[in-house]
């Protein structure tokens with residue numbers, strides 16, 4: 001799909017139970033099944049490009065996958081060398097977590113991705129892995145994919161990371177599970193913790209004390225995973241912002257993970273004035289439930305703490321900031337520059353083209369709330385930028401180009417959007 005024209009929306013009131021399943025948990029579910037003794041059962045797996053690439057890689061690594069279209073069953077007799085190049089597509093999570101999983105596996109592996117992923121930094125995982133004995137390499141001294149890996153024995157480590165990144169943490173936890181002694185990993189700020197929760201649920205010995213995780217290597221294979229993947233709060237948040245900027249609207253997003261490391265953007269929107277209620281309905285591996293968002297006039301906010309808890313939601317939160325009264329500021333968010341696009345530049349340029357005053361900083365931006373104007377925005381191949389400016393279109397109408405990327409995380413986005421407003425999709 002190359003182009004969409006979105007019309008501004010009237011008020012809406014609805015419940016949505018079909019938000020895309022969580023991408024972070026879906027990736028992890030198929031990878032972690034490779035560490036289990038027995039068959040893992042995964043329901044509501046995200047069937048989007050990023051996670052289907054991880055599933056295909058797991059098959060290439062020798063796992064037996066039985067998929068009836070609803071439930072995926074995975075069993076593995078250990079990671080096997082593959083004659084294929086393993087293609088992570090657009091996914092940083094896929095590539096960085098597979099680096100950790102494969103660095104101790106028997107054999108030689110090559111991980112690659114699309115042109116966007118091949119330009120994202122990988123040294124953040126290849127360097128700490130090399131320091132514990134892993135044999136990895138890539139372009140730019142191991143910073144850029146394709147990454148080649150020859151499995152090796154890994155030394156125990158005490159690693160203090162300078163980046164609050166769940167991808168780096170997860171990569172190192174996966175490496176630690178096969179290292180030759182007890183390992184510790186310290187992060188500067190708590191990042192999303194699905195890896196710790198899921199692996200502990202499978203019986204791994206991981207003790208978390210604030211920012212420090214202590215990992216005792218596996219003495220035997222883990223118990224299989226049995227999981228229903230909850231809805232993805234990062235995908236749900238597009239519709240939360242839709243309700244928050246459309247007068248008299250009310251939306252309930254059902255079955256979403258309410259993991260505290262994932263719902264900070266909803267908390268920010270609440271601070272801006274939106275009425276938000278959370279209802280926990282389930283708690284397996286992590287809390288899951290419904291989020292209701294009701295429109296109220298929005299006021300500006302400064303976002304500077306716990307940035308990793310809302311990093312993926314910042315582009316669409318910026319649309320809410322543009323609709324709010326006053327000057328909103330985002331700080332400490334330099335990680336935005338190394339996502340699928342440089343999300344500081346793409347947000348700043350996109351909002352300026354909608355006649356919003358924005359000041360760009362090295363680690364964020366200041367947005368002066370105002371009247372969004374209809375514009376033409378190119379996504380730069382970034383799914384979150386595409387969906388963010390489509391949501392802005394609910395306010396003022398919008399034309400957005402380069403939309404195939406939306407399939408990486410939220411294939412039914414347009415179907416759900418159509419419940420709210422008129423969408424004219426053009427190839």
Ligand SMILES: O=C(O)C1=C[C@@H](OP(=O)(O)O)[C@@H](O)[C@H](O)C1
Pocket residue numbers: 023024025092093164165166167168170192308311312335
């Ligand atoms: O671990 C994960 O599943 C993810 C971690 C975050 O990246 P970083 O670890 O690079 O912050 C996030 O942006 C990404 O969408 C998913």
Ligand SMILES: C=C(OP(=O)(O)O)C(=O)O
Pocket residue numbers: 090091092093094312339340384409
């Ligand atoms: C940054 C993202 O994903 P990844 O790093 O896995 O490509 C995202 O989905 O916004």
